[in-house]
Amino acid sequence: MNSRKIFKQTMEHRQPDRIPMDIGGTTLTSMSPGCQRRLCEFLGIDKTLEPAEQWEEILIWAGTDFRLVGDIVQLPSRNFKKISDTEFFNCWGIQKKFVDNQWQIVNAPLKDASTDDLKNYPWPQPHVDEQLLEKWVNRAKELRKQDKYVVVAAHPYFGVLELGMWLCGYDGFLLRLALDPDFVKTFFRIICDLQLKIAKQYYSALGPYIDVTTSGDDFGMQLSPMLSPKMFDELIAPIFSERIAETKKIAKCYYWHHSCGSVYDLIENLISCGVDILNPVQTSASKMEPARLKDSFGDRIVFWGAVDVQHFLPGATVPQVKAHVKELAEVLGKDGGYVMAPAHNMQDDVPPENIAAWVQTVNSISKV
Numbered sequence: 001m002n003s004r005k006i007f008k009q010t011m012e013h014r015q016p017d018r019i020p021m022d023i024g025g026t027t028l029t030s031m032s033p034g035c036q037r038r039l040c041e042f043l044g045i046d047k048t049l050e051p052a053e054q055w056e057e058i059l060i061w062a063g064t065d066f067r068l069v070g071d072i073v074q075l076p077s078r079n080f081k082k083i084s085d086t087e088f089f090n091c092w093g094i095q096k097k098f099v100d101n102q103w104q105i106v107n108a109p110l111k112d113a114s115t116d117d118l119k120n121y122p123w124p125q126p127h128v129d130e131q132l133l134e135k136w137v138n139r140a141k142e143l144r145k146q147d148k149y150v151v152v153a154a155h156p157y158f159g160v161l162e163l164g165m166w167l168c169g170y171d172g173f174l175l176r177l178a179l180d181p182d183f184v185k186t187f188f189r190i191i192c193d194l195q196l197k198i199a200k201q202y203y204s205a206l207g208p209y210i211d212v213t214t215s216g217d218d219f220g221m222q223l224s225p226m227l228s229p230k231m232f233d234e235l236i237a238p239i240f241s242e243r244i245a246e247t248k249k250i251a252k253c254y255y256w257h258h259s260c261g262s263v264y265d266l267i268e269n270l271i272s273c274g275v276d277i278l279n280p281v282q283t284s285a286s287k288m289e290p291a292r293l294k295d296s297f298g299d300r301i302v303f304w305g306a307v308d309v310q311h312f313l314p315g316a317t318v319p320q321v322k323a324h325v326k327e328l329a330e331v332l333g334k335d336g337g338y339v340m341a342p343a344h345n346m347q348d349d350v351p352p353e354n355i356a357a358w359v360q361t362v363n364s365i366s367k368v
Contacts, residue, residue, distance in 0.1 A: 159217020
């Protein structure tokens with residue numbers, strides 16, 4: 001059955017003809033370059049193909065029902081400064097260095113800032129590059145014309161909480177959440193106003209051609225949320241709800257939110273804010289067992305992910321992968337409401353044999 005029809009059944013919490021599949025359909029359900037390279041070698045994908053062609057070969061092989069358009073928008077800013085090929089300041093004034101194949105944050109420019117400092121900070125301009133946006137729109141139009149895949153828009157901006165952590169430092173911003181709510185509310189209002197202006201440009205252009213948009217902001221740690229449901233409702237929910245409502249008003253699409261960690265205690269709050277889909281469903285975190293999630297929220301939110309990449313997928317045997325995938329399909333996939341995907345991007349430690357076993361198992365389930 002057509003991917004979009006399968007997805008519609010899933011979103012309506014009706015048992016679909018098969019479980020929708022996503023390996024590589026979003027920026028947060030993909031894989032590292034090393035993982036991709038070994039998978040290509042394992043599958044015998046032609047090395048002479050262009051990178052985009054190789055990637056499409058993987059998506060087709062995996063049966064991915066989703067195709068991505070858009071990206072985080074690089075905003076005009078006087079903060080941007082390239083120091084070297086492995087170090088730069090981004091548009092927010094955050095300094096990053098490339099360490100161990102990852103861009104790592106090495107400063108917190110608003111660590112000791114006051115509320116007045118926030119008002120005087122050189123925030124980036126909320127402007128989306130027209131040429132880049134046109135490129136994304138043309139891609140989305142072509143995908144919609146094909147009518148083969150669910151079209152997913154990447155979120156164009158970072159989340160409010162993660163920006164607070166990055167700009168003010170993790171420890172400093174967590175203290176401010178508890179001790180200085182006025183600073184936090186001022187910070188969130190500034191960020192949200194920027195987001196709303198970007199959203200108007202981005203989703204007005206892409207909205208007619210997309211089915212769902214992603215969103216990202218980590219609210220969870222391994223054992224619990226970073227903040228209580230009460231604090232979430234006081235500080236984050238008002239601006240998060242506003243952003244979701246505006247996005248849905250412009251784009252008329254489903255809203256997908258990514259938060260790693262244990263967020264079981266916040267799922268009710270996320271639903272109230274307007275979140276339709278929860279990703280990545282980190283089942284290795286506390287209280288995130290598939291059966292618990294399905295029993296508590298399975299008729300009100302769609303789960304997207306749950307194939308654990310933190311512990312399970314890197315070290316499991318092929319038979320264990322096959323058994324686990326079947327269990328996820330049975331538990332989370334019952335009566336719809338589940339898209340099978342990795343619980344974050346797969347890293348270099350995930351064997352290609354395990355990815356292949358996963359895909360083969362899903363294919364066998366679909367044929368039953």
